[in-house]
Amino acid sequence: MCSERRPARRLLLLLATLLPLAAACGKKGDPLPPPRAVPARTERLAVRQRGVELLLDFPYPQTTVAGLALGGIHAVEVEEAVRPAPPEGQPLAVDGREFAAVARPLLKLAESELRGATSGDRIVLRFRLPEPLPEPPAARFYAVRTQGPKGEWSDRSALAGIVPREPPAPPQPLQLTARAEGIEIAWGEVAGAAGYHVYRREAASPVYGAPLHAAGAGERTFLDTGVRHDGRYVYTVCTLAAREPVIESAPAGERELLYEDRFPPPPPAGLTALPLAGAARLLWEASPAPDLAGYLVYRRDPAGELRLLTPAPITAHEFLDSGLAAGFTFSWRVTAIDTQGNEGEPAAVELALP
Numbered sequence: 001m002c003s004e005r006r007p008a009r010r011l012l013l014l015l016a017t018l019l020p021l022a023a024a025c026g027k028k029g030d031p032l033p034p035p036r037a038v039p040a041r042t043e044r045l046a047v048r049q050r051g052v053e054l055l056l057d058f059p060y061p062q063t064t065v066a067g068l069a070l071g072g073i074h075a076v077e078v079e080e081a082v083r084p085a086p087p088e089g090q091p092l093a094v095d096g097r098e099f100a101a102v103a104r105p106l107l108k109l110a111e112s113e114l115r116g117a118t119s120g121d122r123i124v125l126r127f128r129l130p131e132p133l134p135e136p137p138a139a140r141f142y143a144v145r146t147q148g149p150k151g152e153w154s155d156r157s158a159l160a161g162i163v164p165r166e167p168p169a170p171p172q173p174l175q176l177t178a179r180a181e182g183i184e185i186a187w188g189e190v191a192g193a194a195g196y197h198v199y200r201r202e203a204a205s206p207v208y209g210a211p212l213h214a215a216g217a218g219e220r221t222f223l224d225t226g227v228r229h230d231g232r233y234v235y236t237v238c239t240l241a242a243r244e245p246v247i248e249s250a251p252a253g254e255r256e257l258l259y260e261d262r263f264p265p266p267p268p269a270g271l272t273a274l275p276l277a278g279a280a281r282l283l284w285e286a287s288p289a290p291d292l293a294g295y296l297v298y299r300r301d302p303a304g305e306l307r308l309l310t311p312a313p314i315t316a317h318e319f320l321d322s323g324l325a326a327g328f329t330f331s332w333r334v335t336a337i338d339t340q341g342n343e344g345e346p347a348a349v350e351l352a353l354p
Helices: 002-024 096-102 111-117
Strands: 046-050 053-059 075-084 104-110 122-128 138-147 160-162 174-179 182-187 195-202 213-215 221-224 231-243 246-248 255-259 272-276 279-283 292-300 306-308 318-322 329-338 347-352
Touching: 046 160, 053 138, 075 096, 075 111, 075 122, 104 111, 104 122, 111 122, 174 231, 174 255, 182 231, 182 255, 195 221, 213 221, 272 347, 279 329, 292 318, 318 329
Parallel strands: 046 246
Antiparallel strands: 046 053, 053 122, 075 104, 075 138, 138 160, 174 182, 182 221, 195 213, 195 231, 231 246, 231 255, 272 279, 279 318, 292 306, 292 329, 329 347
């Protein structure tokens, strides 16, 4: 009898265990806390000297420490540590623990101030060096921390260091010339320069980005082919004293230019006239102008009058001129015209009809 009751007891115990679990199925537990918006540590921090200023440059933080989208930052804090400069030729370095022990807060920018320091996907911070520079020279090391949208701060960034020195003179004079291929920048020579940095910004932008061109010490001009018609651009050039880290002069002033399309297309090459009965067939090669609208054809009659035969530009590379009297000599001109109405120099050909 007892043996028959044991299986029943076991079944009751099993049911008693499973019923609470089944009742709990489908119940929602406590919600998970929202992920923390701690900005990821800045790994690429660069410092350069421009005139009597230092510029700190780093990518705008995009992610949290967990790799999630950050959604912007609210502030940036800069720390500085000043140490004796290493002997000439020795690497410029400082231990992270040593930096933490001697660093002092230098600069803090709130969100409203950061807008003016943001250029594209980068943040560029500027601050003046002490004048005069100390003797013997001192090494200056920097780190940044960024504050996320919920007030949490990132870890201290990678360190960047520089030994500031007296900057070279800026190149003078600075000139801009609009050309068909782009805008030409020209500058004067500075004795002892290691090279030059050419900078460009659009007139609506308040800050320059990375150098548009790193010129050698012997270069005096650069042709910027990356401009568009009707764009307004501002340029400056700095003299380089050192490339790593960058030490350059103050900007050589600024020059602004509205790049308008005032450049006619080149004439069509290979213009040929083929005689026909009472007519002439003109053939030519395409003009290479990227904004070409078409071609205009002119004819000079035996009496010397030059007439336009195509009131509107034609896109074909040939033209049939009929109704010509035999026994006379005619001449033709073909010009290329662009979409802005700039008409180029003519290609010419002459033909005596038999």
